[in-house]
Amino acid sequence: MTKDVEGSAVFVSSNQFDDESRANNCADGVLVRNAYKIYGVGSNRCAILEGLNMIVKKGTIYGLLGASGCGKTTLLSCVVGRRRLNSGDILVFGHEPGSEESGIPGPRVGYMPQDLALHGYFTIKETLHYFGRIYNLKADIVNARLEFLSKLLDLPPGDRYVRTLSGGQQRRVSFAVALFHEPELLILDEPTVGVDPLLRQSIWDHLVRLSVEHGTTVIVTTHYIEEARQANTIGMMRSGRLLAEDSPENLLHSCTLRSLEAVFLQLCMKDYSYPHTEVVNSTSGVSLEVQQLSGGIDNVGFEPSASQLDISGTPIPRQPESNQDAGMPFVTNLKKMGPTLSDKRTVRNRNPQSTATYFSCHRLAALVQKNFLQMFRNVGLFLFIFLLPANQVILSCLCIGGDFSYLKMAIVNDELDASQGRVCNYTTTCTYSMFSCRYLRFIENTTIIQVPFQSVEEALDAVKRGKVWGVVHFGKDFTDELVVRQADGNYADNETIRASRVAITLDESNQQISLTIKRQLIDAFSDFSKDILAACAYQPTAQSIPVTFLDPIYGQRKPSFTEYVTPGVILGIIYFLALALTSAVFLTERKSGVQDRSIVAGVQMTEYMMAHFVNQLTVLLGQTFFVYLFALIVFNTACHGNLALVIFITLLQGLCGMAFGLLISALCDEETSAIQITLGTNYTNIIMSGMLWPTEAMPTYVRHLANLMPQTYAMQALRNILGRGWGIGHPKVYVGIITSLSWIVGLVCLSLIVVRVRKYTG
């Protein structure tokens, strides 16, 4: 449609197109006008659709032909609302895909993507029932359609798993999924690949029947050019443009050729040898090219989009007639010479996922059911998911923070008499003899194993060789000198002090072990002193240093590192599994095309996320139950606070992992990059969140960073509830809850932003 503005013929504006053409073109099934699609950003930008125009009449079959990579799938994904054009318009049944009125994505369209896009672990019957629930079809209708399509498409028995079918059988199941709810619009991306000629013919017969008897509009791509003769219209596509669009008969007639293959070849050769266009005007960075074959297929009925208008709204005039190139059937071609401002004007606020129904219980139920079926079908995965956290807690309780045992220490006791066979005798009375042996009696023999050595040199050599953890040496006159030192008190000389000491040399390469040995040896000396004082009728505690640790306010006198580590291990594994599971599920479904297919069937992304949330929450509840069953009941980890609060924080951390998994799946295309991000961030989290060592031990600036980690405050909150019994009113508890919630909200929002940006660029 053109209008005269100041004497020159110009295209109407995009908005006018919308208002008028919608009314006029309701007879059109699908209308594509000046479609531009660019993949990538920056230097990776690549134009795939370049000003493509296409009309598919309602109730007809449109065969879209084109070489591999010319943009057919891209065009179809824009038609079904899974991708957005950078500029141009698409109308399906008079409305933009994604608008409420179009019903697309939704039940009005049946989509068979190029990839299989089906769950391999489902049977054929389960597959159709899943889509049946999405379309809210009754089970008996689904069964009846399954029976009909099984015959039509020669499907294997319904209880066969999709993954066990041959490639051709899988494609037929995929075709059945597209057909079985009897949509008004069928978008079929190479439905006849790998199908034998007889079946191919019956598929085409069925498509013809659908279009004639039911008024179904069909767009079908195929590499078998000749089979497209059965289509009402053929669009021949090359390099993101339509070279021709007409009925097969007209195409053959206008080119005076016998086969469509030959027509396509001729068109491609002409397209290759003829310069496309002459740039007419590029006031807005967009150049308009018009190529039309005289007497050939004319597609100029399309209205221009705003991309044909400069930024001020000044229309770009149509190519003068004289510039048209005779001899080639070409459509109006708008070639874009790079990113322009006008593109931004053309892309209106469309949300391809929005359909008439924003939320539906039956779709959510279908997704939840599918998720559970998927989970229970894979028993190994099911056990792995449910029991791994409990398994980790068992291992951490068994392996981390326990008491050391059987640490070998060399004992060199020069008090022993070689002539008496170096036997260590002692009394328990108030007798001042063989104090060394009396002292050694108080060393716990399950913790420290005493290994006698003859000389200090020998013992030190054993330490150097890693045979023992240290040397305990008593001088020849240890007992006598100790008595003198006791008697002299403040006046004891250095020689006495040196000779009366228990000289200990340790291998300090292992901090925890050397701390344990030190504590053992000091405690043993304290017990030894009390023993002698008591035997001699003195006050046993008179010798103790005047620093006394009274009963602790929280925790036990002998704190356990296990109690410190366990909360971190619980939150860490719950978080990690939720993260890994979510990113794996979303990435796999997206890569396999199952997600896309479900969304084209009408599933909302929010429903997808909610279904996963329901599934994940169930998994989390199971994991949390087993985790605390083992931690609290089997391993007796103390819980002084509210168990409900403990569970709440654990679930929040699981959801936090889930939210991060969403972000990773939105960011990554490949599993390997998702694994790298998952592992990289998880190790950082383990190290920095205070899971293994308190954040108080970190340099101040690192501590500030550590506090930003999603688990740091949550772990502290959990420790405070379990160990100190604090409630939600305490800042160190509610801060953990608030930060977890903030992370969840932040990560989900970020994921949605990434999904939106990627929809535009990819």
Ligand SMILES: Nc1ncnc2c1ncn2[C@@H]1O[C@H](COP(=O)(O)OP(=O)(O)OP(=O)(O)O)[C@@H](O)[C@H]1O
């Ligand atoms: N997400 C994407 N990001 C970048 N490039 C893409 C993306 N998807 C497709 N392409 C590229 O766009 C071009 C057109 O792809 P498309 O799948 O639309 O072609 P096609 O005509 O359907 O090919 P075929 O017949 O082989 O399926 C190809 O060069 C492809 O590599």
